Amino acid sequence: MSHKPRLGVFGGAFDPPHIAHLALAQHAMAQFGLQQLRIIPTGDAWHKDHTLTASPHRLSMARLAFEGQSNVVVDDREINRAGATYTYDTLLELKAEHPNDDLFLFIGADQANAFKTWHRWQDILKLATLVVAQRGGAAQWHNVVSPDVQRLDMPSLKVSATDIRAHYAQHTVAQPPFSNWLPASVQHYIEQHSLYRLNR
Incomplete structure (x- = not known):
């Protein structure tokens, strides 16, 4: 068993960051004994089917969302x-910066289903241990890609960034369970900057 320091990587649009993202970070730190978890908002996401919110906003929201979690950067x-x-380039940089660390890449089940379309996905598996946040359907997936894929056990939270953006666009933010989907600081930021409004 390796006793190297463990560095986790959790990337995504974080448009906006919500409670499921926070839960993944907490469970990743605990289950895999990470020394640090890097939260990495994506830049120019070639695979996204919608225009992302401006990166300074997504970065600010991510910093607000994760600021209270120890060893999460x-x-x-x-x-x-x-x-x-590309995730491959990010992992390559992190490996060069932390040559003695074992890298763990955390992805959601939705990302797992598209993993074989990722740029240099085979090389990603050589750089980092891939960990999938387990939800229905992921069990068969990892056997197709690699038997070394690990599973992150965490509760299934029925929340998505797509739903949150839709609620804001429809001006339904006051209806429950919306206030339970976001950290209060992120909700305040969204409202302060009028993000996701169709008429902004």
């Missing part, structure tokens, strides 16, 4: 990187 490298953003 928001990393802005992908937002600052020119051109398309």
Whole structure:
């Protein structure tokens, strides 16, 4: 068994960051004994089917969302990187910066289903241990990609950034359970900057 320091990586649009993102970070730290978890908001996401909110807003929201979690650091490298953003490049940089650490890449079940479309996905598996936040359907998936894929056990939370953006666009933010989907600081930021409003 390896006794190297463990560095976790959790990337995504975080548009906006919500309670399921926070839960994943908490369970990742605990289950895998990470020394640190990097939260990495994506820059130019080539695979997204919608226009992302401006990166300074997503970075600010991520910092607000995760500021209370010990050893969880928001990393802005992908937002600052020119051109398309690839997880492979990020892992390569982190490995060069932390050559003695074992890298763990955490992804959700929705990302897992599309993993084989990722840029240099085979090389990602060589750089980091892939960990999937377990939800229905992921069990068969990891056997197709690699038997070394690990599972992150966490509760299934019925919340998505897509739903949150839709609620804001429809001006239904006051209806429950919306207030339970976001950290209060993130909700305040969204309202302060009128994000996700169709008429902004």
